[in-house]
Amino acid sequence: MIIKPRFESEELKVLRYLYRRLELSAKDENHYLNLEKGTAGELQFDRMLENLPDDWIHLNDLLLENNNTMFQIDAVLISSNTIYIFEVKNYEGDYYIENERWYSLTSKAEIKSPLLQLQRSETLLRGILKELGFNIPIKPNLVFVNPGFQLYQAPKNLSAIFPAQLNRFIEKLKDTPAATKARNMRFAEQLISRCLKENPYLRIPEYTYEQLEKGIPCLSCSSFLAPFRQGxxxxxxxxxxxxxxxxxxxxxxxxxxxxxxxxxxxxxxxxxxxxxxxxxxxxxxxxxxxxxxxxxxxxxxxxxxxxx
Ligand SMILES: [Zn+2]
The missing domain is CATH 1.10.10 (Arc Repressor Mutant, subunit A)
Structure with missing residues (x-):
């Protein structure tokens, strides 16, 4: 059961509106499109997790803090004896790993290692677990949802689920007894109560009312609707x-x-x-x-x- 649903972030909403009404800088536009893509990937993964039996405790989008360090987890599943945490990526195209660094194959540019991000979340979450007195192992997973994603030179033991493995992974979870325990539910509730409301590090460009293009954008294609008479x-x-x-x-x-x-x-x-x-x-x-x-x-x- 979903204990904490996913909400669209304020940052994404604002950027989506600005995108249609303001000429964004290339950097802001890129940031916006990445956010849009990332969110689509998370929603895609959510839909897959919906197939799990109801006794799985399912939390989405946790923004937490431990030791004055903020971290975010895209999705958490709690079973009777394991906490699964997921970092969901909607990467597309070819990537490779070299000396533990991640690169795009086309541009050869280094990207932020999603694995480091996941490991950091795991460590920080473990700190919270300890503080709350829960002794339960954490299983971290990188999830790649986009079928157009290919990773070369990935070590065999990489904690990752690739697009072609996703269905199998969900099927395997279905066969794992989740058996909600009152203790786990208590833990989930405590975790939610520790969640920060909003990320203070939003990347939204400055704008004024005057700068923005006025009009009503179409619901489907975002182009501005023509002047209107009736109906x-x-x-x-x-x-x-x-x-x-x-x-x-x-x-x-x-x-x-x-x-x-x-x-x-x-x-x-x-x-x-x-x-x-x-x-x-x-x-x-x-x-x-x-x-x-x-x-x-x-x-x-x-x-x-x-x-x-
Ligand atoms: Zn339209």
């Missing part, structure tokens, strides 16, 4: 359709994520969407879905969940 919004690029209300609410979400300090007003959202015929339409949608505060031209909208 359903239809993307000229890919033909996908969306109800006006859903498109506006999506834009409000983007606005609130990108500018959490700004008030949501109908005028701002009108400008932000840029293709809606009048502020009246925006007002109608906002008042149906948000709580209105203040009066007249000073009124603004807050989410019905956080009304404080």
């Amino acid at each position: 359903t919004l239809i993307c000229k690029e890919c033909g996908s359709k969306e109800e006006l209300e859903s498109a506006v609410l999506r834009s409000v979400d983007e606005f609130r994520t990108l500018f959490p300090e700004r008030k949501v007003t109908s005028n701002d959202i009108y400008e932000w969407c840029s293709i809606i015929s009048s502020t009246k339409v925006i007002q109608r949608i906002l008042s149906r879905n948000y709580e209105i505060r203040g009066h007249g031209k000073y009124s603004f909208y807050v989410s019905k969940q956080d009304q404080n």
